Structure formats: structure tokens, C-alpha cells
Amino acid sequence: MSRAGRSEDGRRATPARRAAFETLRRTFEHDAWTDRAFRSAADRHGLEGAERARSQRLAYGAVQRRGTTDHLAARLAGRPVAQLDPPLRAGLRLGLFELLFSDGAAAHAAVGEAVELAKGGMRAGGAGGRAAAAAGLVNAVLRQASRDPASLLAGLDDSTPEGAAVAHSYPGWLAARWWEELGPDGARALMAAMNEPAERALRVNTLRADPAALAATLRTAGERVEPVAAGSDPLLSLPETLVAGGRWGEALRARIAAGEMVPQSRASQAVAGLLDPQPGERVLDLCAGPGIKSTAIAARMGDVGEVRSIELDPRRASQIAALAERAGAGCVRPVEADAAVADLGAGYDRVLVDPPCTDLGALAARPDARWRKTADQADQLAVLQREILVNGAASVRPGGRLVYSTCTISRAENEAVVAGALAARPELEAEDLGRGHPTLASAHDHRFLQTRPDRDRTDGFFMALIRRREG
Secondary structure (H helix, E strand, O other): OOHHHEOOOOOEOOHHHHHHHHHHHHHHHOOOOHHHHHHHHHHHOOOOHHHHHHHHHHHHHHHHOHHHHHHHHHHHHOOOHHHOOHHHHHHHHHHHHHHHHOOOOOHHHHHHHHHHHHHHHHHHOOOHHHHHHHHHHHHHHHHHHHHOHHHHHHOOOOOOHHHHHHHHOOOHHHHHHHHHHHHHHHHHHHHHHOOOOOOEEEEEOOOOOOHHHHHHHHHHOOOEEEOOOOOOOHHHOOOOEEEEEOOOOHHHHHHHHOOOEEEOOHHHHHHHHHHOOOOOOEEEEEOOOOOHHHHHHHHHOOOOOEEEEEEOOHHHHHHHHHHHHHHOOOOEEEEEOOOOOOOOOOOEEEEEEOOOOOOOOOHHHOOOHHHHOOHHHHHHHHHHHHHHHHHHHOOEEEEEEEEEEEOOOOOOOOHHHHHHHHHHOOOEEEOOHHHHOHHHEOOOOOOOEEOOHHHHOOOOOEEEEEEEOOO
């Protein structure tokens, strides 16, 4: 067996578990992004196919469920997890996740390999003299957990914000905020939903392919793709949307590479649907990188007209250009500029304002994101969001429309930002979207929409449609 498939002392550890263990350590000890850390580890260990998929589930799940596993580890070990050496924390997080939340693995394998990985990590870090004793603690905790994992989880009480944060593995501040804004039942349902795998939706690029024909071709090639199930709100069941089940095969990936499809959640696709750009119009897309919504707008316009895509970050601006070229969206024009202060021009028929946000509606797809957010970020971002919205609104022609959207669930960044902009610019008025889309209406203001992972099975997006009055 290769060295990559062994723990540091030479005993067996599957490459899948080693990659997951290393991803945990890179995420929490070196502040690495989990997806990037996993790709690096998986490539290093030569993981492919089902083995790579299993390793990713372990890595992502152990990162996501850190709040629950740390709480239980501290209880079983009789000391705070923060007092343990980093390799022991990673071993406990991996082992407890596998015992409590992952199906299909034998308990003795989950325990034994987590212990060996922790021991190997201690030795590699220069603490070989303490490795055996430290690994003994990991072994003791995991063996206790393996006796009755269901009872450990059943003993967690989510009847308070503090308890829900532990039971569903979220930062305490976020559980408390959602508790206040959504109510106890809504907060619990939302937290539970975003611990499940995110729906994998794609947008067929109608500049390159026909949705029905492409779906049939992919199914013939063995890909599991289907249109959105009946019953969804029309905004969440657009004709160009496909939902993929299982692992993506080579046929589907080839279509993405060819620009015929773009991975994009149904809620994100709904934003372009609400904007409803028409052929020949001038459209402004603010904070547009990496270009997913810009190319969706171009496709709806039949690539006839102009889409000016404003992006501050040069790397993301280059991504807009690359995606537009791949998608055949020649009307997309990337511009590097600060959307909050730049002179954006005037007379645009449609404007999309999709500013930086806390991304709290997309936590299911980003396992480490919940641990990177702070209570102050929403309030700080709200100031920037309002500046961008007000600046963008000045570019709309009389009678034109603006859509403000975020992928977060936060009153400070959503309803409050729009209300502030409407107060600052009396020529603007918000359409009552709840009248036409009652199941998606925001609980805080019926004029706006808020998709939710627990109810709509897609990302949590906020949307407001604002018109500039004539005259």
C-alpha cells in the first residue's frame, strides 16, 4: 500500500478517510476553504469515482457538523475540545461524524482509523511521546459513542436557540437571530434543511441548446436529469431548469464545459426570470462576477442588446468574460468598477443589484461557511448593499425596473436595505410580488420574496422588484 494510504506510524487508514482528516485540519487549523482543501487532498491521495465521493461526504459533513460533534466530544471526554491537540480534535470530529451521521461504515473501522489518524497526526507534529496516551482518549470517546449513537443525538434538546445551535450545528448567534426572525419552528426547519445535501440544479443555456432535447440526450447517456417537479412556483420551475440526481457523469460535465449548461440553483435562476429582460434592451448587472446571472440575462435576451456587467474584483471580472465566451453571450460586456461609487451611466431598461451578502441562504452547499460568519457582518454589509442599490437605482430609466437580490436570509440585508433605499429615492416604488407569488412572499413584507431551503428545496434568496416612476 502507498504511503498516502497509511497513517504516519504505518498502520492502515483508507485514502478516503485520510483525505477527509486532512481537509478538516486544513479548514480549522489553517483557515483553508473546505472545497479547495478537499480537492487538494483528494488529488494527492488519488481518489476517484465513488471513493472520492465518499471522502467528500465525510470531509464536508465533519466540517458542517462540528458544532454537534464538539459538544458531544467535550461531554464524553470530560474537557473542552479546545483544550485538545489539533490532531485529536480532527480525529474526534471525523470519527463522531461517521458514527452519528454517516451510513454504511462499520463502527470498528470508523473508530480504529480515526484513532490511528489522530495518533499519526501527533507524531507528525513532533508530539510522538504523547501520541499513544492522546490516541487512547480519542479511542475511549469514540467507543463510548459507538455503543448507542442514536441516544446521544436523541438527548440533544433544540427547544431553545442555544440548544438548537448544538443540535443542528450552527453558531449560537445565527440560531438566535433566526429564532427571532423566523420563530422557533421556522428556525429549526431551516437549520435542519441546510444540513441536507443541496439540490443540484442546472440552467440549460438556450443560446447553445434546447432544454428538452438536451435532457433527452443526457438521459440516453445515463445521466439522471429531470425538469422541476410540478407544483413549484413558476419562478422556481423555469423551462430551462434541470435538476440532476446522483453523481454527475462525463456526458453532463462535457455539456457544462461546452457552455450548454451552467450549474445554478433554481432560486438564483429565478432572479433573471423576475428581471425579465427583453431582446434589444440595455441591462446593467452590478456585482456580476463570476457571470452566471449575466449569461442567464443574455440568454433570455437571445443575445440581442447589451448586458453591462460591473465587477470590482479583477479575477471575477475575467471569469465573467470567460463564461460569456463559453456560453456564446456576445452581448455581455464586463467592466471593472466599484458598483457603490462608480458613474454607471443612465437610461438602462433593467438593472440587477446582486451585492455581496452573508450567503446565509446557501449554507448547504458550503460546509465551512457557517463557521466563517459573524453577527456583525450582516449589519456591516447592509451599509454597502444600500449604497450599491441607491447607485444602481440612479441608472434606471423612467419606467424601467430594478431587481435587488441576495442569497441570504437576514432582515438587515434584505427588507431593511430595500426600505432604506425606497425612503432615500421617492421616485422608486416596490411592486407587490407577494400578490403573484404568495407561497414565496416574505414573512416580514409581503411585497418581497424569500425562498427557503426547508420549504422550496433550493437556496434561500431574497428578491425585490422596484420600478422607477415615469416623469
